[in-house]
Amino acid sequence: MEPKFSPGPWAYDKNNKTVYLETSGQIICKVNRPNTALDDGNLIAASPELYEALKDEHKKHSQVKCPDICKICKILEKAEGFGESTS
Numbered sequence: 001m002e003p004k005f006s007p008g009p010w011a012y013d014k015n016n017k018t019v020y021l022e023t024s025g026q027i028i029c030k031v032n033r034p035n036t037a038l039d040d041g042n043l044i045a046a047s048p049e050l051y052e053a054l055k056d057e058h059k060k061h062s063q064v065k066c067p068d069i070c071k072i073c074k075i076l077e078k079a080e081g082f083g084e085s086t087s
């Protein structure tokens with residue numbers, strides 16, 4: 001089952017401390033942590049593109065089934081909601 005993320009690209013508005021859809025302006029989330037909001041917001045805003053790039057590059061470089069310890073598979077599973085972490 002494919003995850004249904006809000007479509008990218010996303011952007012971070014440092015004045016309102018929100019991550020939003022570039023196309024519609026709809027807010028994805030508010031970034032509240034003092035001192036790191038700018039960096040956190042930029043990282044969150046890059047998430048859809050990071051996810052797609054990681055998935056594409058991983059597909060190119062893994063010709064066979066990955067071993068259970070593959071970090072990229074674990075990260076992709078986390079992003080897709082199938083990872084071990086539920087919190």
Ligand SMILES: [Zn+2]
Nearest residue numbers: 066070072073
């Ligand atoms: Zn893998």
